Amino acid sequence: MQPLLFETKTVLQESIFVKEVNVKCLTNPLHFHNEYEMVWMTKSNGRRIVGDSIANFSEGDLIIMGPNLPHVMYNDKEYYESDSDREVKAIVTYFRLDWLNDNFLGANEVGKFNDLLKDIQRGIHIYGKSKTQVVTILNQLLISTGLKRIIHLLSILDLLSGTKEYKCLSSTGYTNPHNQKDVQRIDKIYNYVMNNFTQNISLEQTAAMANMTTASFCKYFKGRTQKTFTHFVNEVRIGYACKLLYNDHLTISQICFQSGFNNLTNFNRNFKRFIKISPSDFKRNLKL
Template identity: 30%
Template sequence: MTKVISFQIPKSKREFVRYQEDRGRHFYDKLHQHPQLQLTVILEGKGQFLSGDYVGRFQAGDVFFLGENAPHVFRSDLEYFGGEEGFKSAGNTIFFDFDALGKALGELEELQTLRRFKNFSGLCFQVFGDSKNSILELFKAFSKSSKLIQFQLAIQLLSILEESGQDLVSLNRPLVLRGLSERDGKRIDQVIQFLLENRFRQIKLDEVAAEAHLSKEAFCRFFKLRTRTTFTRYVLQLRINEAQKLLKETDLGISEIAYTVGFENLSYFNRAFKGIVGNSPRAFRK
């Protein structure tokens, strides 16, 4: 498995802002982190967005903001990895490197409000409402702008985020450990890939512990410390996440969906779905 966890954005050491366009069948599918803040607009494609204890979905039009060293992956749905035509993924991202500002971040009064973003380390957010609309408009101008204008636009984007209030919705809980070491990053990536590939069948604790090369007891401590949730809860979230997709995109019956994503008991599926999503599968489908 490719080992990419401490991910470095290609850039000059003196470059505060970096603009990147991703185009292809699917997005980069390995859990990774980087010291730059990240603002991403999804233009095309859909799949699962994973960060810490958060398991959710992304689709065209979504806007996500990630703090420094937030382990994350935009994992396109399975059909984007096949050979069938018509599946494309596209997204635009702006990376902000506060270290490039040097002492100015701490000394210039005009930049004092930006220091707040240092508190977002390890966190991810989704942006909604007027803040999202304003961000989408500024992104349109970014690719055609000069470096100076891009710098100005970057400050405007951060100002929107700083003033976004309830439009900026936190998705995950702060990690106990800020960022992952390369060794732990590789290990948790292997575990998550294994869970994603096997989430619809019964996964025994000793199986997944073996993937991490740990005893069952050590694995449970390792997983919870680095994701802020239990192995059992995480698998449950993965299954419910897939059920949400099937409820929205297919005409399958609720009981068939429950069985498809790994539940043997419809009542338990309904309880688990409502506990995670907030309403019943039937209400979610409407």
């Protein structure tokens, strides 16, 4: 297995490296690296995990993640079928900011810039007009070289330091608790859940897969992800349920069982826990 502390230094000979992704499906494991990463998903959908955050992503999704922040993206199951004609397209930008010295970062004029960098350490999801503006500058960055490319990157960061149109992904105070062995083990668990969350997932079976007793596994998983295993599974299921609620042909009862829950009471309770409103209200709001 490739090291899950991804080293980008081999490609990051300059301060900024941009690559275009065009593949059938996403296959990278849970990983982190020493550079900042901006991902503009131009074609794809699925679920992403950034730190301790789990969320759906779709075409047009734009996020920026700080160094050493564990993350992974999974496509919907249809992407992995042998006869699938779906594809993934994205623009991924890696960049370093180590050339910004303490004198610059300590200046009064860059207070908001420093606040932005702190938020990016947790990962940020950009939306609204700010996303449109960032994408416009990003397209200019793609065709630029040298100093102009750095100027475009700073323009993006300057724009974001003056807007509220982004949401932090990981929780306040989140730190990467993983070593190399941890990441491989957690990645195996994440993969198992993502492939099986619509079915019954046994805590005992998952613990055995991690070569642990149930009690040890529960303690280990919470220590590494800052949430219980049951919380994690239900969070994934509710995220999937939110996508299904956009389908007018499915009843809430059908969505409940297709998301992996075995009764409506449990489904409704967890939905309100994570989304703060009932499934019925969520579906009703989609029609407003």
